[in-house]
Amino acid sequence: MKSFFHVSDIGDLSAALQEAAEVKRTPFAWKALGENKTIMLVFFNSSLRTRLSSQKAALNLGMSPIVLNIGQDSWKLETEMGVVMDGDKSEHLREAIPVMAGYCDIIGVRSFAGLTDRAYDYAETVLRQFIEYGGKPVISLESATVHPCQAFADLITIEEYRRGPRPKVVLTWAPHPRSLPQAVPNSFAEWMNAADVELVITHPEGYELDPAFVGNARVEYDQMKAFEGADFIYAKNWSCPGVTDPSQYGRVLSQDRSWTVGTRQMAVTNDAFFMHCLPVRRNMIVTDEVIDAPTSLVIPEAANRTVAAQVVMKRMLEDLQP
Amino acid sequence: MKSFFHVSDIGDLSAALQEAAEVKRTPFAWKALGENKTIMLVFFNSSLRTRLSSQKAALNLGMSPIVLNIGQDSWKLETEMGVVMDGDKSEHLREAIPVMAGYCDIIGVRSFAGLTDRAYDYAETVLRQFIEYGGKPVISLESATVHPCQAFADLITIEEYRRGPRPKVVLTWAPHPRSLPQAVPNSFAEWMNAADVELVITHPEGYELDPAFVGNARVEYDQMKAFEGADFIYAKNWSCPGVTDPSQYGRVLSQDRSWTVGTRQMAVTNDAFFMHCLPVRRNMIVTDEVIDAPTSLVIPEAANRTVAAQVVMKRMLEDLQP
């Protein structure tokens, strides 16, 4: 695997899920793979789960993680080509990427969407530079438009908890005080489309996700209707994806608290499990009752982040073996 | 050991001191214990000794440390229950704690007192949430009211340097430009009360420590009288503990430089050793002469932080063995 970015990078999903189950059962069984290997975890943005689960996954595989916080441990990096660098950025990605790649065997990169220029974000400019200039396998630790480590962990969790074949999975928008990227809902939709589930996406008008990620999902603007008979509710806020009007990209179009997931909505589901990628704003995204209920999967879902990351790193390490 | 918080958690002190001596002699003898084990070191506040000695202790035991700086590597965490999270805090401790615990085998937490609400601080709200929601052994790396890793290292140091049985140990307040927590004097008093020493506590009026920590110690408001015949002087600043008047909690009541430990006070001691947990403000807490004298133990005391942390982690790892 040269990069982990889209669902297609993981290949057959049944095989991946089976491998995830094995990794979860015997996490230390592949420690020889990571011997003398180093993974560089580069953070342009804050992180809790991704930062920790990636380190844990690497350690489980016998690999040494090196963490770098750009703009904190290091300086700010220029990402545009052809500029005269007389401002506040001391180094260009064009140098920084191959340099960092030279000190490791795998690179993971967190680089959020700027949410001001849709074309720039959806071109995944930063991540693509890592792939192009690094010459080492690259893992997206949430980049501008995708968060595949999260979506893979979500799929593992759904596989573990589903009560039958082809569960109904509802991805629902929920309110938030700030403008957030679309990476999580994009990847979740992409992975659910590839998996054996019935996917419904619900959000207020204007929040339509990019068609490349929506795929064959049913889009339903009535949240209550969408929730009917659902087996899994996956809540997440996102800002306007700007699909029809790019000038709206990144805007907060609604803070409608009637979309906050509560017992009212959960009542019409098939006793659905509640999921969220975390961090979650309590009583904005979801009420205390729903997230504290026994059907809430947010903690096992987070724990599966290690499993997902470990499968991805394991495959990359296997490809690196002589 | 499920948590390391109070002196009672370490059990018999003689046994603990003997184990500390063994760990100091052969620090790498228990590396098998930590194999495939991870300790998460969570810092809500800055740290030098605790950060480094905890990592070193973990490495000595063959364990992998993962360090997380809250609000720097990650985002700010909400600690109150039931709030609508529409402010600057992106995640609740209620999620963050079990998530972090899911990626490790032991958690260490540094979380200073806020020094504005005595009841909140003395309830050890943050640390107790780690114990309640984490489900993993928890080490206080200085929490609101205690700093047991420091006190254990202090006891080890006194045991190493005492010239006879039952030494006289004086805990003295000293001036400082800022308002500081009571965690260090609290734990020092608690541990000395449990140890075989004669404990005297001296400070200006109004700085009375919580009775739960003062125990059977003699409190003496005349610093010179307290120092008479002392074998060990342990200096530390703390802010008003607010025992009689909680509204005074956290205030700086005095900056009286006559309390700065100098040769004048040391002259009436039994050629006492000088101790301080560090960081120390020179010529505020203690004069250059006293801290630079051969009787100053601040450096061996800091070095014993690794030994203390290693004994605690070793016991936790032993409890985790199948």
Added chain:
Amino acid sequence: MKSFFHVSDIGDLSAALQEAAEVKRTPFAWKALGENKTIMLVFFNSSLRTRLSSQKAALNLGMSPIVLNIGQDSWKLETEMGVVMDGDKSEHLREAIPVMAGYCDIIGVRSFAGLTDRAYDYAETVLRQFIEYGGKPVISLESATVHPCQAFADLITIEEYRRGPRPKVVLTWAPHPRSLPQAVPNSFAEWMNAADVELVITHPEGYELDPAFVGNARVEYDQMKAFEGADFIYAKNWSCPGVTDPSQYGRVLSQDRSWTVGTRQMAVTNDAFFMHCLPVRRNMIVTDEVIDAPTSLVIPEAANRTVAAQVVMKRMLEDLQP
């Protein structure tokens, strides 16, 4: 090796270069040396290459790196003696150094020049305190006046790419928007003087480097003349070294863009390789054309940072063996 600071610390350069080639060929051959050993990497300033290559070098040798960012992970440190510490600095280097040294086997320190007081900077006050108070081997990870890890990596790179004996190496000043230290040009000049190369240094008047580093190099104020027939161009900005007038120390005397290294200057060289320590300001220090040309060595030069650091650490570890 008790410290790595000046070129003389590495001893015979031919032997060092041969050892570097071996380390590069079989980086993991000395993992037993670092068993149970810890290196403390202390950063008073930001770092990318040094931070990462030092960690990688330590890991290659089986050693555990512990990274500490002063003023971020920890608090600010006082460096002056005899002061009453009633300001914003919580701890004195006099304590912090032996404390840190107590938790490791080797210390690396990054501490940039302040660029306001020439005498203070050129006395290498901070680094010398680490050597004096730490009692452990000390590596300069760029201190006030030298950057030996960089210069050693530069020498390794020149050795790898030179087309014949005694190449002509030109160190050229180039413009930059900010005031930068002289550590890199100082060490480069020092190492080149000790190596078998013809060294020419070129810069606008007023930028004369300290004679202790210039050594026997030819100084040429006409950049084009200096470049004639050169085999390696080493570009770097530095601020006024204040050799003749200490009051000018640290000033930006010129931002003359005609000194930016471009195809015009490279045309008069012997198809010279271009080198820079990075981070580099594109189109200030060097044009895109020159740095993106096949003769640009900035990436292999950065990769050799691991090799240089590993040779230094390897020798220190060998000296620590019983």
